[in-house]
Amino acid sequence: MxxxxxxxxxxxxxxxxxxxxxxxxxxxxxxxxxxxxxxxxxxxxxxxxxxxxxxxxxxxxxxxxxxxxxxxxxxxxxxxxxxxxxxxxxxLSRMRAVEVDPRRRLAHVQGGALWQDVDPVTQAHRMATTGGIVSETGVGGLTLGGGIGHLMRRCGLTVDNLVEADLVTADGRCVTVDATTDPELLWGLRGGGGNFGTVVRFGLRLHEVGPTVLAGMLIYPLDDALSVLPHYRDLIADAPDVLGTILNLRLCPPVSAVPERLHGSPIVAINVCWSGDIEEGQAFLRPLRAFGRPLLDTVAPMPYVDLQRMVDGTSRPGKHYYWRSVDFGPLTDQVITTLVEHASRITSPMSAVPVYHLGGAVGRVPAEDTAFGSRHASHNINMFGAWEPDQDDRDRHVAWVRDFSEAMAPHSVGQYVNFLNDEGTDSVRAAYGRRWRRLVALKRRVDPQNLFRYNFNIDPEWPDEGDT
Incomplete structure (x- = not known):
């Protein structure tokens, strides 16, 4: 420098x-x-x-x-x-404008926007695209790395809905990238992270969603997880694409949606989003809601924008965070046992273990159509360690995350780039798999000096020999 x-x-x-x-x-x-x-x-x-x-x-x-x-x-x-x-x-935090082109069913989103900026604007047209689980998540990072969200089984990942972008490249040019102007660069933006420039505008495909969805959470004692999770597994095996679910194993957070009597207790929660016909959703979810002894059932028709804000209070800015992630296949009995054992050892009331149900539209996109690397996974787990800034036991929380990650490693079929943390270049390369060579070639073309390197970096100087 x-x-x-x-x-x-x-x-x-x-x-x-x-x-x-x-x-x-x-x-x-x-x-x-x-x-x-x-x-x-x-x-x-x-x-x-x-x-x-x-x-x-x-x-x-x-x-x-x-x-x-x-x-x-x-x-x-x-x-x-x-x-x-x-x-x-x-x-880009000053650049948060969102506009909708209803004729093209396209949202034009500036690079600094958060999902809380996007959802109300698109819902005014009764449309949405797959967005973050927490409304304070940035559109840019989520989109460029993949984009897990409530609508992904129906609408695909966020990256699957990226149809164009205005990009400032390493030589200072502002270019519009789409399937006509530069299809290879568009391919790289669809999962390759921030390696290829600064996106100042995203063009995201919209779908008819809402304004009301059937959503909420079912909460059970963690002690019941070994019976609840197999029942949940059987139900989602035949679930239509309009059903999105997320498991969460944690200590119950002190949020307004949950009675105070449950705060701090070990739980397994099933977060639900049914974005199809409400009556059909009620019928499909009835066996799940009737099972066992739920401590709380908040599943009901609600505005989609409320669902998108439902868990905002569980990951506040300024707390200290460390996480790892694994993509895996079916929710086997062995996986369930591992989840429950390690969730039972959780070290902080702010930590969590979200498990995302993939499949549906996510799995139907051909593997080579985007740079995103885990189309064949059934689930993703995020071991999410969190603690207060004034706590001096960081090592204890980090150790819990790493131990959990190692226990899940035998079941791994890949990794989600957006959930990587400090694993290093080998893990980034492994996450992209056979797409790595193609990404390196694209990086060499658009950013040969690796100006954009503070990301899950694709090094343009990576040797060709031995690449997979």
């Missing part, structure tokens, strides 16, 4: 309509914060861009001076990819 001068900094500040934040700025510590409080980095420059021209100016400035770039959209990456210690942060 070349040494920055005061003149350099002033030149960039003059080129921006937005703000340039340096360590001398009074709001520097506030601006550099990201969702995961465990990340503490000190970038020399943060360009809070107002528009695509600002992004182009910032990228050009960094390229000319050999500064690596970290792109910050929602800032929700657990590994803190939106921050760096030695480069320029391109901060």
């Amino acid at each position: 070349d040494t920055l001068t005061i003149g350099d900094t002033e030149k960039l500040a003059d080129a921006l309509r937005g703000d340039l934040i340096t360590p001398a700025h009074p709001r520097y510590d506030q601006v550099r914060k990201v969702w995961n409080g465990d990340i503490n980095r000190h970038p020399p420059l943060i360009a809070r861009c107002a528009d695509a021209a600002d992004v182009a100016a910032a990228v050009t400035f960094a390229a000319e001076r050999g500064l690596p770039i970290a792109v910050r959209g929602g800032g929700h990456s657990v590994s803190g990819q939106g921050l760096c210690d030695d480069g320029l942060v391109v901060d």
Whole structure:
């Protein structure tokens, strides 16, 4: 990295309509914060861009001076990819506009938008696309890495609905990428992460959804999990695509949707979203809701936007987070036993073990159509460690996550890139599998200097020999 001068900094500040934040700025510590409080980095420059021209100016400035770039959209990456210690942060948090083209069934979403910006706008047209489980999640990071959400079995992953993008490339050009202008680059954006530039606008396909869905949660004591989970497994085996479910094994969080008497108790929750006909959903879910001794059943017709905010209180910004993830096949008895055993050893009331039911539309997309790597998995598990900033036992929480991950490793059929943390290049490569060579070739074409390296990085200098 070349040494920055005061003149350099002033030149960039003059080129921006937005703000340039340096360590001398009074709001520097506030601006550099990201969702995961465990990340503490000190970038020399943060360009809070107002528009695509600002992004182009910032990228050009960094390229000319050999500064690596970290792109910050929602800032929700657990590994803190939106921050760096030695480069320029391109901060898109001011760029959150959302517009809907109802004729094309397309949402135009700026690169800094959160899902809470998107869902109300698309629902005004009775449409939606697969979005994050937490409404504070950034659209950019979720989309570029894959995009798990309540609607994925019906509508596909978010990445499957990315049909075009405005992208600022490593040479400072703003280009529109679609299946006509650059199909290979569009392929790479569909799962290849932030390796190929800064997306300033996403064009996302919309589907008829809502405004009312059948949704909510069933909560059981964790002690009942060994009987509840096999019953759940049998029900979802024949589930139509309009049913999305997420298991969650944890200590019951202190949120308003749950009675205070349950707060802190070990539970298994089944979160449900039926986006089809409500009466058909009531009939299909009846055997699940009638089983066992649920502590709570909140499944009812509700606005889709309320579902998208339902668990927001369980992952607040500023807490410290560490996680691992595994894609796996069927929910076998052995897997269920492993889940329950390790969830019973959970180390924090803020930690959780969400298990996402994949399949449906996710599994029907041909494996080579996108860079996303786990089309054949049936489930994804995210071992989610969380603790308060003032706690000094980080190692204990991290150890629980790693032990859980190792116990699930024999069942692994892949990994979800967006849920990687600090596993390193080999895990990134393994997550992409046979798509790796193709991604490296694309990286060499559009970012040969690896300017965009603060991501799950695809190194353009990766040797050709021995690639799989």
